[in-house]
Amino acid sequence: MSELFSIPDNWKRISNQVAESAIACGRDPDSVTIVAVSKMHPLDAVKVAWEAGAKVFGENYAQEFRDKIRDSEESNFSPEWHFIGALQSNKVKYIIPHAAMIHSCSSQSVAEEINRLSEKAGVRTDILIQVNTSGELSKSGIQPDEIQEYLERIVGLKSLHFRGLMTIPTATDDTKQLIKEFTLLRSIHELVKSNIPEPQDWNVLSMGMSDDFSIAIQEGATHVRIGTAIFGARSY
């Protein structure tokens, strides 16, 4: 269960730590957005975090995303919602046009469906391409050596706004390994920049979670996705 009463303190602690991590490596604290990952936590928990200062929330499951947005609209409260979970094309309909950013685009059919539904809704959807930087076969995401080819296939989709890359690193406390994976994401981001159509807003690196966000910020993260450290353990 969410410990609602502990969320404001958690938020304050995490947002301070994020700011300190940015300052420690000479970055502007405002250059890092905290995506508060509220999956499996009730809307009440989201509201408490919002009142404490969180403005951007991340969800993993398409139907839960849809339901939370419907409920939040009914209660007149409208944070910025990002979709960060594995996505199948038949579920894209639940999240367009409400997803301000989709972090987890990693197949051609999903990219095409996001494009089709965005066009129909008259919006352009910010997307990140999820990259498998860990080399673990069980992880989703495009392989680093296939990013260029993937981009070539989807870059003409006009209702997608290509913003950058996302990765889920290996679950490890081996700092060297994490740095290796975050650095890889940043270098791919630089490498493919010239493939992105003008006008370019290719400036997002979504990497870093509860246990590794300081390292991610040091390596250039613009978005850190933090769940447990804000909302407590998830009950599943």
Ligand SMILES: *Cc1c(COP(=O)(O)O)cnc(C)c1O
């Ligand atoms: C759940 C999740 C997070 C948050 O993880 P925590 O360890 O709870 O901070 C971040 N990113 C993705 C893609 C997730 O699915």
